[in-house]
Amino acid sequence: HMACFFRRRIASKLSRCLGLPEDTFISALCAIPVSKKQQSPDFRLSVKALLSKGILPDNGDLEAQTKTLANQLQQDDVVEEIFAGRGVIHFRVSRIQLVQKVLEQSRKERDKFGMKSELLKGLKKGTTVVEFSSPNIAKKFHAGHLRSTIIGNFIANLKGSLGNNVIRMNYLGDWGMQFGIYSNTRACVLQVYVQVNREAENDEAVEQAGREFFRQLEQHEQHAMALWRQFREITVSEYRKVYKRLGVHFDVYSGESFHQKQAQEVVLRLQTQGLLKTTEKGTGVVDLSPSGDMSNYSTLLRSDGTSLYITRDLAAAINRKEIHNFDEMIYVTDKSQGNHFQQLFQILLAMGHLWAERCQHVPFGLVQGMKTRLGEVVFLEDVLDEAQARMLRNMSQAKTTKEMDDPEDTAEKVGISALIIQDFKGPLVSDYKFDWDRILQAQGDTGVFLQYTHARLCSLIRLHGEEDTVNPSLLLDQRSVLIMQHLLRYDEVLYQSACDLQPKHLVNFLMTLSHLAASAHRHLPVKGSPQAVAQARLQLFSCVCTVLANGMRILGITPVEKM
């Protein structure tokens, strides 16, 4: 990454001046977010942070120390300006070098833009299991499952693009009472479940029949198993269609049903390890309280000997470790399951599975008011249909829609990006209120705006073509330089997202890039400019276009080239 080139350059100055290895300073040097101020610096180094980490001796006067250090550092033809302020040293690099390095990298790396950064190479790599989506068969699919699907997809994309071996896993809720309730309604399982659930709520007999059927299932009775298999197949094939529309795929479809037998083995092991206690009611529990007073415990066995959700999760985790030998595992569910996963990891550790230290739950908040014309969201498909229909309606007002090869397809992709951007803007753990009109706005920080900016740049490049080498001195205007400065942050932004698994860093970065690009597009015409200027600008726009597309793909958005 070109940012690394500049970081190295600055770090070597610091290294020479302070007699410490260059690497001490590499990660302490941050690219500065762009501002409208002319000639703003590009990198900052917090002297305060160096002091608090004990890297530099603290002499009690931060300002003086910062100034002295800044004065000792020599400027050169790459790092043109160095100045101190409030415990921070600022560095401004040569504009011509900046432009040149960015263009060079975008030409050379394209799809891999920024990915070769030293910063990103420093991240641990290995096999990562990402478990996400995980709906319950024959039960309500809610907005939370949509969130899990797109968040998990993002995490898997990000981990993959950073060089990990990623296993995308869907852990279906395919074992439980709900199958009993459906035993009489086989083929139309997808249409009737709302009604049947409602009936079950009010009707003891339906509930009772369900329980009885599930008992038969647990005993693996043939008739019951055949029906269950049928439900599972119907549902999975429906889900596959919707995942395809979302551009999401899974390497493994597992499910709770796979781990019933192993769950019983886990219970036995817990028993021999002396970790399982039997209560007066006959249930099997693990005491998780530090003082052993059962103030925090988890039930693993019902009094009738059947397993619970957490028992199957224990078995599933152990089984995945055996099969995939992962280095880390990530579970994506809503935050209400936080406690479940803490208990799960705690029990695994107590059993001696130290790899549970590298298991992680990524929690997310609730979506309020996700409604379609059909009412409260029931099927993922309805949400996608609604996004597409609304987008198509909005697009029909634009004249370019007629020139599109497949307006429905474009509307779907743009509609989905609107959903994703809205969902990824804030911290994942926050709840948010869903509002169709707001997420589909053409202006502002929306997925529509992002796609629109990308498509406009694509059409510009289609129209004019681009040249191989250009003169960087033709891109020294403020708007071009702001874009280049902003691109310096790309690797840091990916780094942040990789560390906390939050997409908001990347979303904000791409939004700012779109706004900068839209402004540049308005003010830096290609058509009618002298040939060399036109070529230079095209190169700039092409670079932005590539980074937008790469970033969108990591988020799980398919960039459209016309809209």
Ligand code: ARG
């Ligand atoms: N099927 C569950 C639900 O819909 C989510 C499963 C999460 N993953 C797990 N390993 N427990 O609530």
